[in-house]
Amino acid sequence: MAKLVLIRHGQSEWNALNLFNGWVDTKLSEQGIEQAKHAGELLKAEGIEFDQAYTSVLTRAITTLHYALEEAGQLYVPEEKSWRLNERHYGALQGKNKAAAAEKYGEDQVHIWRRSYDVLPPLLDNYEETVEVEGKTYPAFDARYADVPYGELPLGENLKVTLERVLPFWDAKIKKDLAAGKDVVIAAHGNSLRALVKHLENISDDDILNVEIANGQPIVYDLAADLTINLKKVLK
Numbered sequence: 177m178a179k180l181v182l183i184r185h186g187q188s189e190w191n192a193l194n195l196f197n198g199w200v201d202t203k204l205s206e207q208g209i210e211q212a213k214h215a216g217e218l219l220k221a222e223g224i225e226f227d228q229a230y231t232s233v234l235t236r237a238i239t240t241l242h243y244a245l246e247e248a249g250q251l252y253v254p255e256e257k258s259w260r261l262n263e264r265h266y267g268a269l270q271g272k273n274k275a276a277a278a279e280k281y282g283e284d285q286v287h288i289w290r291r292s293y294d295v296l297p298p299l300l301d302n303y304e305e306t307v308e309v310e311g312k313t314y315p316a317f318d319a320r321y322a323d324v325p326y327g328e329l330p331l332g333e334n335l336k337v338t339l340e341r342v343l344p345f346w347d348a349k350i351k352k353d354l355a356a357g358k359d360v361v362i363a364a365h366g367n368s369l370r371a372l373v374k375h376l377e378n379i380s381d382d383d384i385l386n387v388e389i390a391n392g393q394p395i396v397y398d399l400a401a402d403l404t405i406n407l408k409k410v411l412k
């Protein structure tokens with residue numbers, strides 16, 4: 177029986193400011209660092225010893241993984257990063273304030289953009305667009321995406337498109353590890369993890385609207401040999 181642990185990164189600086197993050201490479205806030213360390217303490221208390229770790233290519237998920245593994249005494253665990261585990265790309269909403277967007281477009285519209293399965297956010301016009309926040313410029317795409325075939329990079333994603341780009345990595349890597357009995361941790365993002373949870377738990381397109389994943393609270397699945405879920409618990 178393999179264990180799969182999903183950890184959403186700790187609070188980011190832009191989560192604290194209530195800004196859409198998406199693929200913008202924001203850092204953990206002080207609170208986010210504490211949440212990541214606490215996640216590691218919880219995993220240590222749970223006694224899980226990981227064989228493999230996966231994370232995205234975004235700093236807030238990578239640092240969450242490292243703080244958590246260090247706290248759990250398992251910083252040695254092999255890790256692999258993939259853009260396929262990135263947060264969903266929030267298109268032209270990236271860097272915008274969520275409350276200001278709700279005032280401008282209406283609460284309902286913003287909720288649909290944030291939580292619906294198949295409604296796309298407003299898209300970026302091109303791959304060169306940058307995001308400006310408080311005098312700082314964030315590139316939309318940089319060298320870390322150099323190996324991704326040009327057409328595969330998104331200009332904005334809904335949860336459906338996010339799931340479609342997570343699944344090839346899940347099938348090729350993570351699922352194989354689990355099937356071989358390895359215990360796996362994935363440190364990723366609110367929406368890339370919602371996509372994965374939808375797939376794993378077979379949640380309907382409508383019901384996924386109400387699924388929220390908290391910062392830094394590990395979700396632990398005990399999986400059967402056929403990867404069906406025997407037990408799920410959220411550590412707090």
Ligand SMILES: O=C(O)[C@@H](CO)OP(=O)(O)O
Pocket residue numbers: 191195196197198199263266290366367
């Ligand atoms: O800003 C984001 O990228 C995500 C997660 O932090 O926001 P939301 O919860 O609105 O999907």
